[in-house]
Amino acid sequence: xxxxxxxxxxxxxxxxxxxxxxxxxxxxxxxxxxxxxxxxxxxxxxxxxxxxxxxxxxxxxxxxxxxxxxxxxxxxxxxxxxxxxxxxxxxxxxxxxxxxxxxxxxxxxxxxxxxxxxxxxxxxxxxxxxxxxxxxxxxxxxxxxxxxxxxxxxxxxxxxxxxxxxxxxxxxxxxxxxxxxxxxxxxxxxxxxxxxxxxxxxxxxxxxxxxxxxxxxxxxxxxxxxxxxxxxxxxxxxxxxxxxxxxxxxxxxxxxxxxxxxxxxxxxxxxxxxxxxxxxxxxxxxxxxxxxxxxxxxxxxxxxxxxxxxxxxxxxxxxxxxxxxxxxxxxxxxxxxxxxxxxxxxxxxxxxxxxxxxxxxxxxxxxxxxxxxxxxxxxxxxxxxxxxxxxxxxxxxxxxxxxxxxxxxxxxxxxxxxxxxxxxxxxxxxxxxxxxxxxxxxxxxxxxxxxxxxxxxxxxxxxxxxxxxxxxxxxxxxxxxxxxxxxxxxxxxxxxxxxxxxxxxxxxxxxxxxxxxxxxxxxxxxxxxxxx
Numbered sequence: 001x002x003x004x005x006x007x008x009x010x011x012x013x014x015x016x017x018x019x020x021x022x023x024x025x026x027x028x029x030x031x032x033x034x035x036x037x038x039x040x041x042x043x044x045x046x047x048x049x050x051x052x053x054x055x056x057x058x059x060x061x062x063x064x065x066x067x068x069x070x071x072x073x074x075x076x077x078x079x080x081x082x083x084x085x086x087x088x089x090x091x092x093x094x095x096x097x098x099x100x101x102x103x104x105x106x107x108x109x110x111x112x113x114x115x116x117x118x119x120x121x122x123x124x125x126x127x128x129x130x131x132x133x134x135x136x137x138x139x140x141x142x143x144x145x146x147x148x149x150x151x152x153x154x155x156x157x158x159x160x161x162x163x164x165x166x167x168x169x170x171x172x173x174x175x176x177x178x179x180x181x182x183x184x185x186x187x188x189x190x191x192x193x194x195x196x197x198x199x200x201x202x203x204x205x206x207x208x209x210x211x212x213x214x215x216x217x218x219x220x221x222x223x224x225x226x227x228x229x230x231x232x233x234x235x236x237x238x239x240x241x242x243x244x245x246x247x248x249x250x251x252x253x254x255x256x257x258x259x260x261x262x263x264x265x266x267x268x269x270x271x272x273x274x275x276x277x278x279x280x281x282x283x284x285x286x287x288x289x290x291x292x293x294x295x296x297x298x299x300x301x302x303x304x305x306x307x308x309x310x311x312x313x314x315x316x317x318x319x320x321x322x323x324x325x326x327x328x329x330x331x332x333x334x335x336x337x338x339x340x341x342x343x344x345x346x347x348x349x350x351x352x353x354x355x356x357x358x359x360x361x362x363x364x365x366x367x368x369x370x371x372x373x374x375x376x377x378x379x380x381x382x383x384x385x386x387x388x389x390x391x392x393x394x395x396x397x398x399x400x401x402x403x404x405x406x407x408x409x410x411x412x413x414x415x416x417x418x419x420x421x422x423x424x425x426x427x428x429x430x431x432x433x434x435x436x437x438x439x440x441x442x443x444x445x446x447x448x449x450x451x452x453x454x455x456x457x458x459x460x461x462x463x464x465x466x467x468x469x470x471x472x473x474x475x476x477x478x479x480x481x482x483x484x485x486x487x488x489x490x491x492x493x494x495x496x497x498x499x500x501x502x503x504x505x506x507x508x509x510x511x512x513x514x515x516x517x518x519x520x521x522x523x524x525x526x527x528x529x530x531x532x
Contacts, residue, residue, distance in 0.1 A: 002041045005032065006056055013055050032063065039067035043081060046116075047088035054109060061112045068119035078124045085117065086135055093139045093151045104151060114158040118166050121159075125185060133193040137200060147203045150212070157204070157218035160197070164225040186229055197226075198234035205243040213259025216247065220266035224273040235274055236287065244270055248296070251303040254313055265321045271296065272325045281336045282346045285353065293329055294356045297322065301363055309368050316369050323364040323375035330357050330379035334386050354383070358403060366410045370438050373414055377441060380407070384445060388452035401456055408449050408460050411442050415489060417482040443493060450497055457497075458517050461490045465521045472528040491525070494518045 011017045012025035032038045042060035045052055052060075064081065067073050073081060091097065092105065105113065117136075125132050136159055139152030147153065165172070167182040174182060189197075201223050208215040227235050234240070247267035250260050275288065300306065300322045305315035336350040361383065364376045384407065387400050417435070450457040468487035471479050498504055498515040510516035 002045055004028075005041060005045065005060075006052065008032075009056050009059050010053075029059070033066065036067070036072050039064045039073060039077075040080075043084055047084050049088070049091065054106065057109060058112055061116050065116055065119050068116070068123050071123075073123065075128060078120065078128055081120055082124065082129055085113075085120065089113075089139060089155065093149075093155045095139075095141060095143050095149050095152070097149075097151050110155060110158055111162075114155065114162045117159050118162040121163060122166055122181070122185065126188060130192070133189075133197060137196065140200070140204070146207065147200065148207050150215070153204060153208070153215055154218065156200075157215070157222055160222040161218065161225060164222070168225065168229050170228070190230065194230050194234065198230070201234075202239055202243065205247075209243060209246055213257060213263045216263040217259065217266045220244075220247065220263060220270055224266065224270045227270065227273050228277055232274065232277055232279070232287070235270065236290065241291070248300070251300055251305065251318065254304045261315075261317070265318065268300070268321045268325055272321075272328050275325070275332060276328050281340050281350075284332055285336055285346050285349045288329060288333070288353060289349070293325075294353070294360075297326060297329075297357070297360050301360060316372065319364065319367060319369065319372045320375050323367070323372050326357065326360045326364055327376045327379040330354070330361050330376075331382055333357065334379070334382040337386050338389075355403075358383070358406075362406055362410050365407075366413055368418060370434065374438065374441075377445075380445060381448065383407075384448040384452065388448055390452070401453060404449055404453055404456055405460065408446070408457065411446055411449075412460075412464060412486065412490070415439060415442055416486040419482070421482070439489070446493060447497075454497075455513065458494070458514055461494050462517045462521065464490055465494075466524060469521075469524045469528045488525075491518070491521050494521065 008025045008028040011021050012029050014022070017025070042063040046057045046060035046064065051057065068081070121129065121132050129135075136156045140147050140149055140156050141152070142149045167185050201219055204215060204219045208219075210216075223235060223240075235244075244267050247263055250256060250264040250267075253260075256264070271291065271293065274291070275284075275293070279287070300318075305313060305318050306322065308314060309319070333350050333353050337347060337354065340347040340350065361376055361379055364372055365380055367373050383403075387403060390400050421431070421435070446457070465487045468479075468483055472484065494514060495518055498512060498518045502511050504515045504519065505511055510519060
C-alpha cells in the first residue's frame with residue numbers, strides 16, 4: 001500500500017503528469033484522506049529513512065495529523081505514533097543527529113513535524129505520554145551535557161510555540177469541549193513540567209543569546225506566548241530579566257542582521273505580553289515599577305534606530321514594536337485609574353506612572369508614520385476618557401489641562417498632511433484614503449478633549465487658526481498649503497462643536513463660546529484677503 005501511496009502522490013503533484021493519470025491519482029489520494037486507517041502507512045512514510053521526497057512526507061504527516069485531530073487513533077495507535085516519531089526525532093534531531101548522513105529537515109518540515117507532535121501531545125499528554133517534555137528536552141542536550149544541540153533546540157522551541165497556539169492562544173475560537181481540554185492540558189503542564197520548561201528558556205538564552213539569532217528569537221517568542229498562562233515569576237526574576245535586557249542591548253546598534261532585529265523585537269514583545277497578563281491592580285502597578293518599564297522605554301526611544309523618525313535608518317518595525325509596549329502599558333494604567341479608589345496608594349502610583357508614560361505615548365502618537373501612530377490610538381483614547389471623567393477642583397483641572405494641551409497639540413500635528421504628500425496626485429489615492437480615515441479617528445479624540453475641557457479646546461483651536469491666518473496675510477502664497485488646510489479643517493471641527501450647542505446664534509447673539517470663536521475665525525478668514 002505504501003508504494004501505491006507514494007506513486008499516487010507523485011503523479012497527483014507532478015505538473016508534467018498525464019492529465020488522465022493526475023485525475024486518477026487525485027481521486028485516490030482524496031479517498032485516502034477519508035480512510036480511517038490511512039494514518040498507519042502514512043506514519044511510516046513520514047518517518048522513513050532514507051527520507052521520502054518532501055511532497056510525500058508533507059501529505060503523509062497531514063494525514064496523520066487529521067487522524068489525531070479527529071480522534072481516529074486509539075490508545076495503542078497513539079503509542080505507536082509516539083514511538084515512531086520519537087525514534088525519528090532522536091536519529092535526526094537528537095544529540096547524535098549530526099553524525100547522520102541525512103541532511104537536516106527544511107523549515108517547512110520542522111514546522112509540520114512540530115504540528116504532529118503537538119496533536120499527539122494534545123491527545124495523549126493527559127494519559128499515555130506524561131514524559132512528553134522530558135522526551136523533547138532530551139533532544140536539546142549534546143553528548144557533553146550542555147543544552148547546545150542546535151537541531152534539537154530548534155525543534156523543541158518550535159513545538160513549544162505550537163503547543164501554545166493549540167491550547168493557549170486566546171484569539172483562537174474553541175468549542176466548550178475544546179476549551180475544557182485546553183484548560184486541562186494547561187493545568188497539567190503547570191503541575192508537571194512548567195518549572196523545567198522555564199528553566200530551559202534560561203539555559204537556552206544563556207547558551208545562545210548572541211551566537212544564534214534564530215534560537216534566541218524562537219526562545220523569546222515561546223516566553224512571550226507562555227507568560228500569558230504560566231506563573232509570572234518564571235519571567236519576572238533576576239536571571240531572566242538580565243537575559244532579556246541583554247537582548248534589548250541590540251537596539252543600541254545600527255545595521256543589525258535581520259535575525260538580530262527579530263530577536264530584539266521578540267524580547268520587547270516579552271515585556272509587552274508580561275504587562276498584558278491579567279492580575280490585580282496593585283500587582284500590576286508594582287510589576288510595572290519593578291520592571292523599570294519607563295526606563296526601558298526611554299532607552300529604546302533614544303536608541304539610534306528610533307532617535308530620528310525622518311532619518312533614512314529609522315526603523316519603523318521597531319517603532320511599532322515599542323509603541324505596542326507603550327500602548328499596552330498605558331491601557332493597563334488607565335484601567336487601574338478607572339477602577340481603583342482615588343484615595344488608595346495603588347491609584348496614586350498609577351497616576352504617577354501615567355504622568356511618566358505620557359511623553360512616550362505622545363512620542364509614538366506624533367510619529368510621522370501613521371502605522372506607528374495608530375498603534376497607540378487605543379491607549380490615547382483611554383487616557384482622554386479618564387481625563388474627561390476626572391474629579392473636579394482647581395488642582396484636578398490644572399493637572400488635567402497640563403496633560404490635555406500637549407495631547408491636543410500632538411493631534412493637530414497628526415491632522416496636518418505630511419510634508420511628503422502632494423495635492424491631488426492620482427498615484428497617492430490609497431495614501432489619501434488612509435489619511436482621511438486617520439483624520440476621522442483623530443477627530444474623535446479631539447471631541448473627547450472637548451468634552452473634558454471645552455474652554456481649553458476652543459482656545460487651542462482659535463490660537464492655531466489665528467496664527468495661520470496671520471501668516472496668510474504676511475506670507476501670502478508662500479505659506480505651506482498643508483498649514484492652511486489644517487487650519488481650515490480645524491475651523492470645520494469647531495463648526496461641528498458649535499452646531500452641537502444649538503447653532504451659531506440665539507436672539508442675534510452667539511449661542512455659545514464655540515459659536516463666538518467660530519464667527520471670529522470665519523471673519524479672520526475673510527479678512528485674510530486670500531482665496532482659500
